[in-house]
Amino acid sequence: xxxxxxxxxxxxxxxxxxxxxxxxxxxxxxxxxxxxxxxxxxxxxxxxxxxxxxxxxxxxxxxxxxxxxxxxxxxxxxxxxxxxxxxxxxxxxxxxxxxxxxxxxxxxxxxxxxxxxxxxxxxxxxxxxxxxxxxxxxxxxxxxxxxxxxxxxxxxxxxxxxxxxxxxxxxxxxxxxxxxxxxxxxxxxxxxxxxxxxxxxxxxxxxxxxxxxxxxxxxxxxxxxxxxxxxxxxxxxxxxxxxxxxxxxxxxxxxxxxxxxxxxxxxxxxxxxxxxxxxxxxxxxxxxxxxxxxxxxxxxxxxxxxxxxxxxxxxxxxxxxxxxxxxxxxxxxxxxxx
Amino acid sequence: xxxxxxxxxxxxxxxxxxxxxxxxxxxxxxxxxxxxxxxxxxxxxxxxxxxxxxxxxxxxxxxxxxxxxxxxxxxxxxxxxxxxxxxxxxxxxxxxxxxxxxxxxxxxxxxxxxxxxxxxxxxxxxxxxxxxxxxxxxxxxxxxxxxxxxxxxxxxxxxxxxxxxxxxxxxxxxxxxxxxxxxxxxxxxxxxxxxxxxxxxxxxxxxxxxxxxxxxxxxxxxxxxxxxxxxxxxxxxxxxxxxxxxxxxxxxxxxxxxxx
Amino acid sequence: xxxxxxxxxxxxxxxxxxxxxxxxxxxxxxxxxxxxxxxxxxxxxxxxxxxxxxxxxxxxxxxxxxxxxxxxxxxxxxxxxxxxxxxxxxxxxxxxxxxxxxxxxxxxxxxxxxxxxxxxxxxxxxxxxxxxxxxxxxxxxxxxxxxxxxxxxxxxxxxxxxxxxxxxxxxxxxxxxxxxxxxxxxxxxxxxxxxxxxxxxxxxxxxxxxxxxxxxxxxxxxxxxxxxxxxxxxxxxxxxxxxxxxxxxxxxxxxxxxxxxxxxxxxxxxxxxxxxxx
Numbered sequence: 113x114x115x116x117x118x119x120x121x122x123x124x125x126x127x128x129x130x131x132x133x134x135x136x137x138x139x140x141x142x143x144x145x146x147x148x149x150x151x152x153x154x155x156x157x158x159x160x161x162x163x164x165x166x167x168x169x170x171x172x173x174x175x176x177x178x179x180x181x182x183x184x185x186x187x188x189x190x191x192x193x194x195x196x197x198x199x200x201x202x203x204x205x206x207x208x209x210x211x212x213x214x215x216x217x218x219x220x221x222x223x224x225x226x227x228x229x230x231x232x233x234x235x236x237x238x239x240x241x242x243x244x245x246x247x248x249x250x251x252x253x254x255x256x257x258x259x260x261x262x263x264x265x266x267x268x269x270x271x272x273x274x275x276x277x278x279x280x281x282x283x284x285x286x287x288x289x290x291x292x293x294x295x296x297x298x299x300x301x302x303x304x305x306x307x308x309x310x311x312x313x314x315x316x317x318x319x320x321x322x323x324x325x326x327x328x329x330x331x332x333x334x335x336x337x338x339x340x341x342x343x344x345x346x347x348x349x350x351x352x353x354x355x356x357x358x359x360x361x362x363x364x365x366x367x368x369x370x371x372x373x374x375x376x377x378x379x380x381x382x383x384x385x386x387x388x389x390x391x392x393x394x395x396x397x398x399x400x401x402x403x404x405x406x407x408x409x410x411x412x413x414x415x416x417x418x419x420x421x422x423x424x425x426x427x428x429x430x431x432x433x434x435x436x437x438x439x440x441x442x443x444x445x446x447x448x449x450x
Numbered sequence: 451x452x453x454x455x456x457x458x459x460x461x462x463x464x465x466x467x468x469x470x471x472x473x474x475x476x477x478x479x480x481x482x483x484x485x486x487x488x489x490x491x492x493x494x495x496x497x498x499x500x501x502x503x504x505x506x507x508x509x510x511x512x513x514x515x516x517x518x519x520x521x522x523x524x525x526x527x528x529x530x531x532x533x534x535x536x537x538x539x540x541x542x543x544x545x546x547x548x549x550x551x552x553x554x555x556x557x558x559x560x561x562x563x564x565x566x567x568x569x570x571x572x573x574x575x576x577x578x579x580x581x582x583x584x585x586x587x588x589x590x591x592x593x594x595x596x597x598x599x600x601x602x603x604x605x606x607x608x609x610x611x612x613x614x615x616x617x618x619x620x621x622x623x624x625x626x627x628x629x630x631x632x633x634x635x636x637x638x639x640x641x642x643x644x645x646x647x648x649x650x651x652x653x654x655x656x657x658x659x660x661x662x663x664x665x666x667x668x669x670x671x672x673x674x675x676x677x678x679x680x681x682x683x684x685x686x687x688x689x690x691x692x693x694x695x696x697x698x699x700x701x702x703x704x705x706x707x708x709x710x
Numbered sequence: 711x712x713x714x715x716x717x718x719x720x721x722x723x724x725x726x727x728x729x730x731x732x733x734x735x736x737x738x739x740x741x742x743x744x745x746x747x748x749x750x751x752x753x754x755x756x757x758x759x760x761x762x763x764x765x766x767x768x769x770x771x772x773x774x775x776x777x778x779x780x781x782x783x784x785x786x787x788x789x790x791x792x793x794x795x796x797x798x799x800x801x802x803x804x805x806x807x808x809x810x811x812x813x814x815x816x817x818x819x820x821x822x823x824x825x826x827x828x829x830x831x832x833x834x835x836x837x838x839x840x841x842x843x844x845x846x847x848x849x850x851x852x853x854x855x856x857x858x859x860x861x862x863x864x865x866x867x868x869x870x871x872x873x874x875x876x877x878x879x880x881x882x883x884x885x886x887x888x889x890x891x892x893x894x895x896x897x898x899x900x901x902x903x904x905x906x907x908x909x910x911x912x913x914x915x916x917x918x919x920x921x922x923x924x925x926x927x928x929x930x931x932x933x934x935x936x937x938x939x940x941x942x943x944x945x946x947x948x949x950x951x952x953x954x955x956x957x958x959x960x961x962x963x964x965x966x967x968x969x970x971x972x973x974x975x976x977x978x979x980x981x982x983x984x985x986x987x988x
Contacts (some may be wrong), residue, residue, distance in 0.1 A: 143604075144670045348608055
């Protein structure tokens with residue numbers, strides 16, 4: 113790993129070069145009072161003054177809606193067409209947050225723990241993640257409680273940390289990252305060993321540990337806490353859809369005449385119909401059981417089965433929730449629950 | 451203990467109700483609160499920031515069960531209770547409807563009392579919303595189409611709008627019906643428009659204008675504009691909200707005969 | 711199959727059998743013979759069957775792996791996809807992703823007596839095992855089948871029931887719910903768990919395999935326990951809702967177990983360790 117310095121006014125020169133070279137650059141762009149990852153064509157359109165985007169950047173590897181394959185019915189026969197290579201673009205994610213970057217870990221496990229999901233892998237392998245360390249956090253941020261941190265480099269190819277108004281530290285973490293540096297070599301100088309990244313990072317208190325939650329969950333399946341916590345939950349999919357690690361999906365059919373495609377789209381364990389059988393029987397018949405599934409999945413089942421936790425502490429679900437289901441608050445209560 | 455907390459605690463301790471639904475302080479703004487025991491009521495608050503339409507819980511059997519419950523809601527909660535009653539979705543016998551007016555806690559004894567309150571306490575219209583509606587009204591047809599296409603293409607179909615709406619109580623929403631599939635259930639510009647247009651049509655004359663659909667949208671889509679504008683059109687065309695659901699109202703003397 | 715795991719095999723509907731009102735069996739062969747020759751599965755494996763234009767649905771493979779050259783899919787017309795499958799005619803193509811999930815541990819059951827208990831439309835997953843056992847008949851002990859449906863008309867595999875009835879090495883007890891019998895019905899009348907108790911197969915050196923709606927399974931387990939069956943000798947299949955069938959889409963799990971990967975076959979010992987979410 114190499115540590116470099118870029119002058120703040122050079123960052124845009126470098127980004128402009130990246131935009132010129134790479135087929136697709138995604139970055140936070142202002143939308144009303146918030147920001148979302150969008151394709152940018154101009155280095156000036158990046159929104160740097162938001163803590164996080166509303167949605168995570170997972171759609172870059174796991175789109176909200178994607179074609180799994182297409183087909184054409186020809187008489188009694190059916191011809192099948194695989195997803196074409198052109199659908200997978202080399203992509204730079206600019207100004208991700210550490211909690212975005214680390215989210216690809218759980219996603220990659222989900223899509224590869226057993227069968228390998230080519231569509232996810234094709235997209236993910238073409239991503240280069242440039243993260244910006246956090247110097248600010250809000251009340252919903254809790255990355256330090258789930259093994260992350262405002263300067264955590266896991267999952268990033270490059271991490272930038274603004275040291276002062278003039279200089280930004282550039283940590284080159286992978287070969288993919290190095291290739292982006294090579295696009296604009298003149299912009300960078302070697303970083304002095306004395307530069308202390310930690311001192312400029314946001315201070316985010318640790319409220320619980322993942323292990324604490326995991327241990328509590330082992331004995332909590334029948335706990336009244338699920339009903340109590342989920343009483344106000346409306347059962348929408350906002351939390352799951354903005355989450356960097358939620359990967360539950362539906363498979364649907366889009367057909368017109370003899371042509372059709374099988375479609376994968378995001379789904380949520382919070383929806384009533386998610387597990388409902390055709391007969392009407394529902395293994396998770398109440399919002400309390402669905403809320404329990406959400407927490408159990410992330411903090412019990414995933415670590416047990418995939419050896420990874422399904423939460424990056426980004427706080428997006430809490431910000432998106434119409435009724436303030438603040439996950440860090442709920443997890444803190446679970447950790448302290450007797 | 452505030453007057454509100456005291457009142458709620460009394461209702462619970464005297465056994466008048468089994469649960470009180472109100473507001474408590476949340477992370478950054480008030481949020482719905484559920485009190486089962488008198489001591490839970492200390493958390494209850496009521497102020498201008500209390501915007502969630504709590505009536506959304508009144509049609510959820512798993513929340514209210516068969517017991518009598520109390521609700522301390524804002525203006526729109528009261529307005530919604532009237533509409534839910536009109537649509538036979540709630541049992542008024544099992545409901546104590548309250549609101550807070552200055553220092554007073556008002557308990558409504560009847561729908562008429564609620565109606566009177568609603569008629570005399572209409573909130574000032576949201577100027578921002580009206581300004582957007584005016585802007586959209588001035589657009590040409592194709593500009594309007596482009597505007598909505600662009601806005602609604604951002605919809606991710608999380609259905610927070612539907613979940614937050616107290617009048618979206620259908621057990622199986624039209625977007626989940628698949629025999630036949632009326633609306634494609636994934637996020638795409640066309641199906642998003644179909645979804646939002648269907649929703650607003652279904653709300654015509656029923657929507658109480660609380661704006662919770664828009665407030666719930668994590669992407670800040672201007673969907674409240676759709677319901678608001680629909681409400682205005684209904685009022686101008688059919689004479690106002692009190693007539694109830696426009697699309698399900700039937701009159702044998704109707705000059706149109708397609709339904710006969 | 712392409713390395714795109716969502717692309718199904720294209721299979722041709724060779725034969726359609728109407729089993730009961732709304733229930734059909736499709737016999738399918740691989741359109742690509744080479745794919746068919748390479749295809750292997752075990753009793754208990756399931757498949758994602760697709761009607762192009764309507765989508766996919768999940769059922770166990772209803773035929774035995776010992777019957778080569780085809781697989782069978784038995785389904786009841788209920789929703790959009792099964793209505794699509796119902797509209798298929800012989801010679802038409804459909805999609806199949808298979809084999810998926812685990813299977814019954816048949817090889818561990820060698821020399822044992824087998825008691826099959828099935829209700830309604832749950833005979834198809836069990837039929838894969840029964841036919842497999844009958845094709846290797848001398849490897850197993852007694853074979854007892856208790857199968858019930860609402861009415862005589864609702865019994866599936868009527869031809870096979872007749873064959874099993876006639877075989878001296880199979881004890882078949884077909885039953886219909888009270889009120890579901892016809893004047894010429896010679897089988898039993900009563901709910902499947904009750905009939906099982908009445909027939910009372912010995913639990914000595916025996917394995918019980920139970921497939922049916924949740925309510926039938928719930929009432930069958932205590933009967934088996936009374937008959938002396940130990941939990942490690944009781945097997946069933948879970949049928950949670952699935953989409954991907956390959957451990958990703960997130961809806962079929964019961965606690966940490968994926969029905970699509972760790973199941974659909976579970977022993978009662980395994981079930982006992984799972985939270986009641988099925």
